[in-house]
Structures are given as structure tokens and as C-alpha cells.
Amino acid sequence: MSALPLLSRKERPWWRDAVTYQIYIRSFADANGDGKGDVNGIRSRLPYLKELGVDALWITPWYPSPQIDHGYDVADYLNIEPDYGNLAQAEALIKEVHEFGMKILVDIVPNHSSDKHAWFQEALQSAPGSIARERYMFRDGKGKDGELPPNNWQAVFGGPAWERIREADGKLGQWYLHLFAVEQPDFNWENAEVREHFEEVLRFWLDRGVDGFRIDVAHGMIKAPGLPDVVAPDPKAEMLAPENRPFWDQDGVHDIYRQWRRILDSYQGDRMAVAEAWVSPASRIARYLRPDELANSFNFDFLSSPWEPITLKKMIDRSIAALSEVGAPSSWVLNNHDVVRSVDRFDLALIPGKANTTLERHGDVTKFDIVRGTQRARAGALLMLALPGGAYVYQGEELALPEARDIPEDRLTDPRWALSQQTDRGRDGCRVPLPWRSSPAGAFGFSSENNLTPSQSWLPQSDGWGTFSVESQDSDPDSTLNLYRRALAIRRGEEALGDGSIEWLDASNSVLAFKRSEDFACYVNFGAPIALPKSAQVLLASSPINGGMIPTDATVWMRISSK
Ligand code: NOJ
Numbered sequence: 001m002s003a004l005p006l007l008s009r010k011e012r013p014w015w016r017d018a019v020t021y022q023i024y025i026r027s028f029a030d031a032n033g034d035g036k037g038d039v040n041g042i043r044s045r046l047p048y049l050k051e052l053g054v055d056a057l058w059i060t061p062w063y064p065s066p067q068i069d070h071g072y073d074v075a076d077y078l079n080i081e082p083d084y085g086n087l088a089q090a091e092a093l094i095k096e097v098h099e100f101g102m103k104i105l106v107d108i109v110p111n112h113s114s115d116k117h118a119w120f121q122e123a124l125q126s127a128p129g130s131i132a133r134e135r136y137m138f139r140d141g142k143g144k145d146g147e148l149p150p151n152n153w154q155a156v157f158g159g160p161a162w163e164r165i166r167e168a169d170g171k172l173g174q175w176y177l178h179l180f181a182v183e184q185p186d187f188n189w190e191n192a193e194v195r196e197h198f199e200e201v202l203r204f205w206l207d208r209g210v211d212g213f214r215i216d217v218a219h220g221m222i223k224a225p226g227l228p229d230v231v232a233p234d235p236k237a238e239m240l241a242p243e244n245r246p247f248w249d250q251d252g253v254h255d256i257y258r259q260w261r262r263i264l265d266s267y268q269g270d271r272m273a274v275a276e277a278w279v280s281p282a283s284r285i286a287r288y289l290r291p292d293e294l295a296n297s298f299n300f301d302f303l304s305s306p307w308e309p310i311t312l313k314k315m316i317d318r319s320i321a322a323l324s325e326v327g328a329p330s331s332w333v334l335n336n337h338d339v340v341r342s343v344d345r346f347d348l349a350l351i352p353g354k355a356n357t358t359l360e361r362h363g364d365v366t367k368f369d370i371v372r373g374t375q376r377a378r379a380g381a382l383l384m385l386a387l388p389g390g391a392y393v394y395q396g397e398e399l400a401l402p403e404a405r406d407i408p409e410d411r412l413t414d415p416r417w418a419l420s421q422q423t424d425r426g427r428d429g430c431r432v433p434l435p436w437r438s439s440p441a442g443a444f445g446f447s448s449e450n451n452l453t454p455s456q457s458w459l460p461q462s463d464g465w466g467t468f469s470v471e472s473q474d475s476d477p478d479s480t481l482n483l484y485r486r487a488l489a490i491r492r493g494e495e496a497l498g499d500g501s502i503e504w505l506d507a508s509n510s511v512l513a514f515k516r517s518e519d520f521a522c523y524v525n526f527g528a529p530i531a532l533p534k535s536a537q538v539l540l541a542s543s544p545i546n547g548g549m550i551p552t553d554a555t556v557w558m559r560i561s562s563k
Contacts (some may be wrong), residue, residue, distance in 0.1 A: 009495055013270040014103060015212070015295045015390060016329045017498030018055040019488060020274075022338045022394045025062050025084055026458060027068055027433040033192045033449030035457045037433065039085035041448075043093050046100050048470065052398060052481075053488030056103035058214050060337065062090065063104050063109075063265040066116050068183040068417055071107075072216060073114035094209045103211035105274065110198050111217040112184040114218075120185050124165060128174050135194055137177035137186045139227070149175055152229045153247065154236040158419035161237060175383065177227075179220060179237050179247060181415045189256065190222040199263060206267050212295070218275035218288065222252035232376075247464050249279045257293040274331060274392075282322035289328035292333055296331040296390060304408075307346040307376050309512050309526045313504070316387060320502065329389035334380055335397045341430045342380055344403040347373035365405060374400045375553040378480055378542040379524060382555035383512070385487050386522035388500050393484070396434055399468045400480035403429040406462050413459065433457045435469035442471055478544070488559065496520050514561070524555045535561050 003041065009017055029041030049057065055452060061071030061492075064081050071081065080090050097104040102359070113120060119135050126132035128140070139150040140165065149162035156179055161470055163182050167173035175187045187194045202213065224246035229235070237247060257273075264271040272295035273289045288297045301315050319330050334342045377400055384391050409426055414426025437445030443457040444466045454461035466472065473479035491497045496517030507513040510527025521536070529549040537559040538545055543554040550556050 015272045020056040022055040030447040039089040058105040062106045075114040075116045079261045086387045105212045109216040111220040138174045152235045156237045212272035219249045219277040221252040282319045332384045332393040335394035341403045342377040343373040345374035379555040398484040404432040415416045435465045437471045438466040525550045
């Protein structure tokens with residue numbers, strides 16, 4: 001085995017081992033009965049999260065926002081969206097999370113603001129070249145009268161990444177860059193005021209006690225000098241670009257993180273930041289995790305891998321090797337609010353020619369088998385939680401929620417839907433409000449308003465949503481909820497889990513088998529049933545073990561003899 005960490009789990013920073021639970025605030029719990037989740041809803045469910053056994057919470061953007069991209073279009077970084085509550089409630093939540101012995105991260109969105117942000121409104125009313133325009137990416141257009149966009153960049157959500165504005169005289173004028181929706185103008189990170197503002201934002205929330213930040217589009221803030229055209233057949237700003245793009249992963253972002261790290265380190269406790277950096281290969285991720293930069297970066301290679309042992313093993317090895325170069329742990333992740341839920345993904349990915357089911361919603365759903373998908377998602381979860389490093393769990397993952405495919409078209413809210421000319425249904429299917437109770441009242445217990453029906457929550461819930469509810473799963477020993485609870489409890493008690501080393505064991509091509517210590521092993525079986533290793537004692541299994549056999553699509557944690 002490679003070297004074990006020198007410090008014990010208690011001594012090393014919490015974020016090297018933590019299991020962090022992502023709360024998509026709009027869909028978690030609705031305390032004021034308006035069909036949208038809120039801060040007080042989260043407060044009411046802290047006992048649930050404590051019992052689940054996670055170490056930290058990450059709250060998706062809760063700032064005032066027109067909600068074009070559900071909070072990733074921020075109008076004011078120093079306040080709380082009125083639909084979600086107020087600052088006093090947010091402060092109370094931070095305190096209560098700590099009282100429960102958990103950490104709390106907030107989402108920071110530095111690449112772009114909402115077009116309703118006071119700075120952008122000021123920029124629109126100011127002249128080209130003014131101080132206000134300099135805070136964003138305004139440029140003159142090309143062509144005789146500036147009628148063509150400044151370059152060929154296409155937005156992530158579809159369509160051109162540039163929007164032309166009308167100047168004060170009513171005439172068409174400059175263009176501004178928006179790598180996402182038109183309502184999400186990109187900041188100019190070469191501008192000192194922008195940098196200073198975000199330092200103030202960090203301090204504002206650190207002063208209120210947050211333990212860190214999830215950094216949105218962490219690889220996007222700096223653009224290549226001169227904003228050159230993308231020289232590739234498709235200039236689209238895909239999040240995981242197949243090759244270099246002049247707007248992703250530029251060297252200059254690292255100066256920002258070095259400065260942010262200094263701020264984080266100036267506070268007591270192990271304050272940290274996790275990057276949402278869709279960059280590849282893992283050696284590029286490692287650059288964000290150098291000792292004077294960020295703590296974690298989501299492992300999107302893991303999330304993007306199909307349910308296939310050889311690909312997974314290679315990816316795991318490459319990640320661990322690249323990150324160990326900079327002394328960083330990996331942060332495994334299988335789900336978030338942007339991707340097809342793992343229950344569906346691990347099954348749909350099998351369909352030939354439709355491999356990319358992560359960000360694009362392809363896949364032949366007629367062949368989707370929810371039983372098999374659920375088995376794989378459960379097996380994937382135990383694999384993830386046994387790997388060295390930390391993990392991020394997305395709300396509803398612990399309930400094995402599938403992707404909701406029955407949202408009526410007129411209820412879809414993701415900007416992708418309209419911007420893709422209604423060819424991509426977007427991400428709403430993984431964002432449907434959580435079912436807490438089995439009966440439909442109060443949108444399956446999501447809302448405190450009992451009269452609210454499942455179709456009246458901000459996104460409608462499917463008819464059968466109650467079968468996935470916390471209430472239905474709570475007393476069922478075989479439920480996915482109880483699988484997560486037990487896995488997290490074992491993980492907490494097992495010093496070798498979390499950060500540390502991995503030793504692969506000999507196994508067939510359809511099995512991943514590894515040890516995390518002399519007596520703890522994890523077997524993941526992708527093929528026909530296999531016998532448990534001799535004298536193994538099962539600690540936890542994602543599917544029932546019958547007659548000493550590990551079934552297909554199952555993961556087993558076991559105690560093995562140290563000889
Ligand atoms: C990544 C976020 O996770 C996603 O939800 C959002 O749409 C984009 N960044 C733009 O902020």
C-alpha cells in the first residue's frame with residue numbers, strides 16, 4: 001500500500017475525509033408553505049441530516065435572484081432571497097448546523113451575476129469605456145457597424161455567448177459576454193473592483209461562521225487575452241470541453257485562488273473551498289488543489305464514468321495519482337443538480353451510441369430498468385464511500401430518487417429548455433422537490449402547507465413520488481436511506497475510510513476489489529455472481545447476499561483476515 005496519511009482523522013483537516021450533503025434549497029423543504037424550499041425548511045430537517053450521518057452541508061445559492069437559473073444568477077451576494085428567508089434565519093441556520101456538529105458551505109458564483117445586479121444595471125446606463133462597463137465583459141462588435149459578435153463563442157446553455165445592447169441614445173451598441181444565459185453577464189476578473197468585491201463577499205460569509213464555499217464555474221473567471229475565436233468545429237462552451245477553450249481553465253484563475261486561500265487561512269478553523277471545475281485530465285484538476293490554493297475539487301471524471309469496471313478503475317487510479325502529486329484528497333461525486341440522477345445514468349449509459357448521458361439528456365428511456373438502475377446506484381454509492389478521500393452526496397441520492405421524466409413541457413423551468421430550441425429538457429428532472437411523507441398531502445410532506453398538492457410545488461412531483469419518501473424508507477431495513485445511514489456510520493467508525501491509501505486486489509475483469517486497511521475490503525461486482533472471499537465477514541452489502549455469493553451489480557464492504 002502507498003503511504004498512509006501521517007495524521008489521524010481527528011488531527012487532519014475535516015475536508016480531507018468529509019461526506020458533504022448538497023442541499024438544493026428550492027427543493028429540500030418548504031417551511032412557509034409557498035411550494036418552494038427555504039432556509040427555515042432546512043433548519044427543520046437538521047435532525048434528519050444528523051441522523052443520516054453526513055459531516056457537512058453545502059447550500060446552493062440562496063441570494064436574492066430573479067431565479068432565471070435558480071439562484072446561479074445572483075442580484076446581491078450579501079443577502080438572502082426573500083422567497084427563501086432572511087439573513088437572521090441564515091445566521092441561525094449556520095449556528096444550528098454547528099450545534100449539530102456539522103459544517104456548512106455556501107455557494108459562491110463569481111463568474112457572472114444576474115443582469116439585475118446593481119452593477120450590471122449601472123453598466124447598461126453608462127457609456128462604453130466607463131468604470132461601470134469595465135466590471136463586465138463589454139466589447140464593440142465586428143463588422144461595418146459592429147453588427148457581428150466580438151468572437152464565435154457559444155453559450156453553455158445554447159446560442160451565442162454575446163448579447164448586443166441598446167445604448168443611452170436608443171441605438172444598438174456594444175455587446176456583452178454571457179457564457180451561460182443572456183441574464184448571466186460574465187464579470188471582468190481583470191478588474192480590481194470585481195476582485196475586491198468578491199473578497200468582501202468571502203469575508204461577509206466567513207464572518208457569519210460558514211466553513212467554506214463551493215465555487216461555481218471555478219475554471220471560468222479568466223478569459224484568454226484578446227478573447228480569441230474557438231478554433232474547433234463547434235465553439236460551444238460545453239462544461240467538460242473536449243479540448244482547450246479560451247474561456248476555461250486559464251492560468252490566471254490560480255492567482256485568484258491563492259488570494260482566496262490567504263483569506264480563508266486568516267480565519268480560525270479549517271475554512272475551505274471546493275471548486276466546480278469541469279476540467280480534464282486529473283492533472284489539470286490537481287493545479288486547483290496545490291497547497292496554497294483550494295481544498296477540494298469535485299471529481300467529475302468519476303461522475304461521468306459509465307458503470308463499467310475497467311474505465312472506473314483507470315479513472316480512480318489516474319485521479320489518485322494526479323492529486324497525490326499535490327498532496328490533495330479526491331472528492332468523489334455521483335450526483336448533483338446539473339446531471340441525470342445516477343439511478344438512471346448507470347443504466348442508460350449502457351445504450352450503444354448514447355454514452356453521454358451525464359450532461360445531455362440522451363438515452364433510450366424505453367430500455368431503462370429502474371430496478372437495475374437502483375441496484376447500480378446503490379453499488380456505486382458504496383464504491384464511492386469506500387474510496388480514499390471525501391465525497392459529495394446530492395439530496396435525494398440517499399432515497400435512490402430517479403430522474404423525473406414526466407414533468408409537463410409547460411412546467412419546465414431550466415433555461416436550457418428554451419435555449420436549446422426545446423430539444424434538451426434540461427436539468428429539472430433531478431431537481432424535483434424531495435418526498436418526505438408517503439401521502440400526497442403537502443406535496444408528499446415537502447411543504448408545511450398540507451393543502452399543497454404534488455403538482456403545486458414549484459416543480460411537479462410524479463404520482464409515485466411517495467414510494468421514495470423518507471417516511472416509506474425509514475423503517476425498511478433494506479431501503480436505500482438505511483443503506484446510506486449504515487454506510488456513513490461504518491465510515492465514521494472505520495479509521496481507514498476517508499483519506500488514505502488504496503490497495504487493489506487481484507480480481508477478474510468484471511470485479512473491482514480493493515483494501516483500505518489490513519482488514520477492510522470492498523468488492524464491486526459488475527458481472528455474474530461471485531463467491532465472497534473465504535472467511536470474509538460482510539459489514540454491508542448494497543444487494544442481499546445469498547448463499548455466500550455477491551450478486552451482479554453489487555458492492556460489499558467486508559472484514560477480511562489480516563493474514
Ligand atoms: C454550474 C451550476 O452548478 C449550474 O447549475 C449553473 O447553471 C451554472 N454553473 C451557471 O452558474
